[in-house]
Amino acid sequence: MILSYFPGCTLKNKARDLDEYARKSAEALGVTLEEIENWQCCGGVFTTAKDEIATKLSSVRILKAAAEKSQALVTVCSACHNVVKQTNHAMQNDAEFAGKVNRYMAEEPYAGETSVYHYLEMLRDLVGFDKIREAVKNPLTGKKIAAYYGCLLLRPGKVMAMDDVENPRIMEDFIRAIGAEPVVYAMRNECCGGYVTMESPSLAKKKSTAVCENAVAGGAEMLVTACPLCRYNLEKNGATVPVVYFTELLAEALGVKEG
Amino acid sequence: MHNSNNMKEEIIRISGVNPTKCMRCGKCSATCPAYDEMEYHPHQFVYMVESGDIEPLLNSESLYRCLTCFACIERCPRSVEPAKLVEAVRLMAVRRQGANRMTANDVPAKLDDETPQQLLVSAFRKYTK
Numbered sequence A: 001m002i003l004s005y006f007p008g009c010t011l012k013n014k015a016r017d018l019d020e021y022a023r024k025s026a027e028a029l030g031v032t033l034e035e036i037e038n039w040q041c042c043g044g045v046f047t048t049a050k051d052e053i054a055t056k057l058s059s060v061r062i063l064k065a066a067a068e069k070s071q072a073l074v075t076v077c078s079a080c081h082n083v084v085k086q087t088n089h090a091m092q093n094d095a096e097f098a099g100k101v102n103r104y105m106a107e108e109p110y111a112g113e114t115s116v117y118h119y120l121e122m123l124r125d126l127v128g129f130d131k132i133r134e135a136v137k138n139p140l141t142g143k144k145i146a147a148y149y150g151c152l153l154l155r156p157g158k159v160m161a162m163d164d165v166e167n168p169r170i171m172e173d174f175i176r177a178i179g180a181e182p183v184v185y186a187m188r189n190e191c192c193g194g195y196v197t198m199e200s201p202s203l204a205k206k207k208s209t210a211v212c213e214n215a216v217a218g219g220a221e222m223l224v225t226a227c228p229l230c231r232y233n234l235e236k237n238g239a240t241v242p243v244v245y246f247t248e249l250l251a252e253a254l255g256v257k258e259g
Numbered sequence B: 001m002h003n004s005n006n007m008k009e010e011i012i013r014i015s016g017v018n019p020t021k022c023m024r025c026g027k028c029s030a031t032c033p034a035y036d037e038m039e040y041h042p043h044q045f046v047y048m049v050e051s052g053d054i055e056p057l058l059n060s061e062s063l064y065r066c067l068t069c070f071a072c073i074e075r076c077p078r079s080v081e082p083a084k085l086v087e088a089v090r091l092m093a094v095r096r097q098g099a100n101r102m103t104a105n106d107v108p109a110k111l112d113d114e115t116p117q118q119l120l121v122s123a124f125r126k127y128t129k
């Protein structure tokens, strides 16, 4: 299976592990991720304003590049995924917006044809958690892991359409598939403080600490995330357990982490 | 300078929000993780925009505290989607000449060794034009 892949700027820099282990694990599962050529940064956050056109063009170009190859598009970073999926949804549902965007597109217009999968959705829907379970060489048996969804992976629910927004299970199912034990806790889909840490580090501290304390109170020995900014905020604000990318755990379980 | 009616219409147009759907239940503010640091809370954005009381919002620090977490959008029982109003008012504020909230010169002091690129691009997208 060959899929288009958009890593995004952070995965090329501070979050190299998120990218490298995503690719290695995909190969081990029989999926080739073909990186989109000449992509540009998605901008990190989707703006809901209908008159913001230029800031969404990089996402549309990424989507269009996948459409030209008739491939589904995979993203890993929660933020990239949110921006690209919300942009795709706007291209499908807001004709006025799509019309304005297409004035910037050379050749063929784009109308939202590409299917966008978060890597976790790819694992669940295209590979299958059963197949992952079979491919696991080093199960993380007995490890208690708390999935941290944060905001961007699931919301807005009707656009992201990944899982039940208030009672998700995709990450818990992933944790089970690699042989570990999920810890379900109330704050798993609440915000870490996001980019507001630039304006108000104290707000980020309060939010991140609350998430971590809640997970640890539930017995978590580790927090797992798909978002570099969540990881940064949690670690910077004194997480008392390791915070790791889900792809790192997957690579470890599949036995492809080293070499 | 816009008058308040024009501003209200522009906010409604670019946000796509219909504030008259709000039933004043307060759930958006109850779920807002930035609540403690906001002078005007999500439900106040809704009724202040509805009544054309835009200027105080434009000048409020609340604009820069919204986390774009989409919780109020998700959890509003009337699908009012208050964060879209916050976003529209924030854009109206930072689009004004010289009103960028953050400049490249501010960045070095805020960086540390682990700062992800995502944080910088997100902050620039939210705080500048």
Ligand code: SF4
Pocket (backbone or CB within 6 Å): B028, B031, B032, B033, B034, B035, B042, B065, B066, B067, B068, B069, B070, B071, B072, B073, B082, B083, B086
């Ligand atoms: S999107 Fe903004 S206003 Fe809405 S709940 Fe989140 S922080 Fe509060």
Ligand code: SF4
Pocket (backbone or CB within 6 Å): B021, B022, B023, B024, B025, B026, B027, B028, B029, B042, B043, B046, B075, B076, B077, B078, B079, B080, B081, B082
């Ligand atoms: S949750 Fe919705 S209906 Fe309730 S006060 Fe907020 S905007 Fe109004």
